[in-house]
Amino acid sequence: MLKEERQLYIMDRVQIHNRVLLSDLSEALNVSIDTVRRDVNELSSLKKLKKVHGGAISNDFNSYNPLATTVFKQDKKRLIARKAIGLLKNGNVVLISGGTTNQELVKLIPHHLHLTVFTPSPIIAMLLMEHDNIEIILLGGKLSKAAKIAAGGQCITTLNEIRVDFSFIGSGHIHPEAGLTELDWEIIQVKKSMIQAAKHTVVLSISDKINSVQRYKTCDISRIKTIITELEPDNEILLPFQEAGINVL
Amino acid sequence: MLKEERQLYIMDRVQIHNRVLLSDLSEALNVSIDTVRRDVNELSSLKKLKKVHGGAISNDFNSYNPLATTVFKQDKKRLIARKAIGLLKNGNVVLISGGTTNQELVKLIPHHLHLTVFTPSPIIAMLLMEHDNIEIILLGGKLSKAAKIAAGGQCITTLNEIRVDFSFIGSGHIHPEAGLTELDWEIIQVKKSMIQAAKHTVVLSISDKINSVQRYKTCDISRIKTIITELEPDNEILLPFQEAGINVL
DNA sequence: CAAAATAATGCAAAAAACTGCAAAAAACAA
DNA sequence: TTGTTTTTTGCAGTTTTTTGCATTATTTTG
Structure with a gap:
């Protein structure tokens, strides 16, 4: 493996997790700890990350506060969000799940x-409170700490009673074969109901997440009308979805 | 866990709660109390927080800011909040309305x-998401832009179905005669139900609001068990409430 | 004031970082 | 290709940092 590849990998880890341990890197990259140490030293002197005893942390990791932390891959997410905005028309009724991409939206x-x-x-509700022309209806229920959205019976029940123009699933x-999958069982239930409630389901997805599969299934891709990624719609990775008749933006 | 992570975590807790105990940090971070003490010492010598006996407090916790009256009021609210915390016991089920005093709480x-x-x-829900030991149940409904809380039928219905130890009304x-009053009809309905649902209703009120009356009535003061203000309980402005048999803190 | 809680200090074990060095790999020139 | 130079990598020994513990001092509280 090339030095550059290693350093790219290290940067990626740092951006995703805000921190890395040298010992983890050494194991993951299959090189001695001295080598990763040297890599981190280089990246540090280039100011691409901050070297600390035992590992490294992201330059812009200044807080545990979820609103204050800079959103990882924010540019890509903003690009996705901008495409999604194009679908909206005056008077629409929409459902928006959680996640940072939806926050950008x-x-x-x-x-x-x-x-x-x-x-x-x-969080979405809070961000929307700034908008005078938007009526917000908060879906209640037990808050899932992991996904930071309300889940559980009450939330599902309400979702089953409504019908919206768009559901934006983040x-x-x-x-293409496994469909939409998720790690958390509770969240699955919410998303299922969100999809049920929508005339038009839109999935907002960073291209990293495409072709990856998690434990539990939310739905088949046939239930999805539109997929929005940061890529060009004709990107080959998106072809299987195009062929399945999904609108790719 | 990296030292820097610990220190970021400590800073975060200080910013959110204005104060931290070393014993809490030690437990939360799973390190010895000596280690967190050293961390706090470092942060303190960097002037990032103020070290006190037993823990640390935010730098701007007690600083007198002659410009901002908002800060001045925030201190009062914090004082009220601190008194209110004293009522809480492990395992309690509580209802918390909106407002900045409740945010401080x-x-x-x-x-x-x-x-x-x-x-x-x-907003309250978001602030609580930081707490691992708190189960949060979000009450759904149409968001009132003015009060920034969910209101309307669904919210009321849910409130009518629950029974809690405390309702904190902010x-x-x-x-003394007109009771609890409010400007917004919708909010009245929510607060009424919050009071109905509680064994013990606590009103958190800055002394400015005492003896003022608004258009709509939430309830008589006889429904209120405890009033908390930033004043001493024996302040003469609070006497009528004492005489009405209300617990004044 | 005395008891309890908290802080400071010194110390030792463990973990991590640095240093110099030599072997291996890669880059380059003839 | 072959030989030379440069870069990269892992290793061993030394130094530094981190951490928990024990002991002693200080602060808080009733």
Whole structure:
């Protein structure tokens, strides 16, 4: 493995997890700890990360506060969000799940747009409170700490009673055969109901998550009408979805 | 865990709760108390927080800021919040409405306290997500832009189905004869139900709001068990409430 | 004031970082 | 290709940092 590959890998780990241990890197990359140490030293002197005793941390890892932390791959997510905004029309009623991509989405909603938004996410609700022209309906229920959205029976029940124009589903794993999958059983139930409730289901997904599969299944890809990624729609990785008749943006 | 992570975590806790105990940190971070003490010492010598006997407090905790009256009021609210925390016991089920005083309250909830919290406020919910030992149940409904809490039928219905130890009602106007009053009709309905649902209703009120009356009535003061203000309990402005048999803190 | 809690200090074990060095790999020139 | 130079890598020994513990001092609280 090339030195550059290693360093790219290290940077990737740092950006995703905000931190890395040299011992983990050494094992993952199958090189001695001295080598990764040297790599981290180089990256550190290039100011690409911050070297600390035992590992390294991301430059912009200044807080555990979820709102304050810079969103990883924010540029890509913003690009996805911008494409999604294009679907919205005045008077639409939409459902928005949690996740950072959806956060970018609501940040970008034009202030003149009149919408009714249902969401199980307190964070999304908070961001939307700035918008005068948006009616927000908070979906209640027990908060899942992992996904930071309301889940459980009450949430599902409400979802089963509504019918919306769009459901924007964020941060899932998606695969042409396995469909939409997720790690958390509770979240699956919420997303299932969100999809049931929508005339038009839109999946917002960073391309990393494409072709990856998790333990539990939310739905077949046939249930999805639109997939939005940061890639060009004709990218080969998206071909299987195009062929399945899904609208790819 | 890296030293830097620990210190970021400590800073975060200090920012959110304004204070931390070394013993809590030691337990939360799974290191000896000596280690967190050293961390706090470092952070302290970097002037990032203020070390005190038993823990640390935020730098701007007690600083007098002559410019911002908002900060001044925040101190009062924090004082109120601190008194309110004293009521809470492990295992309690509580209802917390919106408002900045209640925000201060949840910021001060000790990390070790196990609670179940119902709230119609996305902001309160977000602040509570940091606490591992608190189960959060979000009350759904149409968000009132003014009060930033969920209101409306669904919220009321849920409230009518629960029974909690405490309801913490923030930011209302209170008067010995007129009782608890409010400007917004929708919010009245929510607060009424919150009071119905509680064994023990606690009103958190800055002394400015005492003896002021608004258009709509939430309830008589006889429904209130405890009033907490930033004043001493024997302040003459609070006498009428004492005489009405209300617990004044 | 005395008891309890917390802080400071010194110390030793463990983990990690640095240093110099030599072998291996890669780059380059003839 | 072959030989030379440069870079990369792992290793061994030394130094530094981190951490928990024991002991002693200090602060808090009733």
